[in-house]
Amino acid sequence: MDMKFWVLFTTVIIANGFSSAFAQPPTQVTVVGDRNYAPYSYVQGDTAKGLYVDILTSAFKKLDSYQVIIEMIPWKRGLLKLESGSEFAIFPPYYSQQRPYLNYYSVPIYQEIVIPICRAEILKIARPNWPADYSGLTVGSNRGFLTPGPAFFKMVERQEISLIETADSEIALRMLLLKRIDCYVNSKLTITWVLNKLRSQKAYKNLDQRLVFGEIISKNNAYIGYSSLNKKRFPFVKDFHYQVDLILKKMQKNGEIAAILKKFIHDN
16 A cells, blocks of 8 residues: 655745735645665655655755655656656656656755675675676666666676566565575665664574675765656646755755764664
């Protein structure tokens, strides 16, 4: 079941002889978030959680003209909503020319370090070059993610690498430990966060000896992606984009995003 989470804010009305009854009501909008991208954005019980959820919830509360609903749904479904024009904003895509329906991107929310993690025996052979040195292996990635990069997917098309797509990172890491895949690609923060969860379970002891990080593949900024395909339904896209960017820049400059990151890491 898809869940919607309200980000509410108070609109301050300066009453210089005017009644608040004449104030323009805020425009209600929906921003789609990935529900399976822990620790950045995910659902726990009935609650939207994650680093990006924390940052954007704080940002959206500062908007004066919009009331924002964050709708947490599977990533691929969210992308299809933007591609079809049924929604106008999604987080947290990387910038990619492979998604031409995303016409605008916000200022960066956070920079993710993308890295492979493999079974220890796989990396006994030096593999400094991604993806060429991983030829012949079976590699996992989250469904719908472009994280491994264009060169990787070209090797998959040529059947030089086998790709297994999974619903989330925990499933992929369990498959890795069960030797159903050789490596898994995602952001280092995501992988570390999930491994810490697995370490608390008896079946997953000695993870540090069983799994090893490879060389960094890339460093990618995560954004809010916007579509302007349905201008009739969403005539406010450019204004919303502009207003949110102003707020995110201010949060970066005054240290609020850094404080949210510090608290997030400490609490998790």
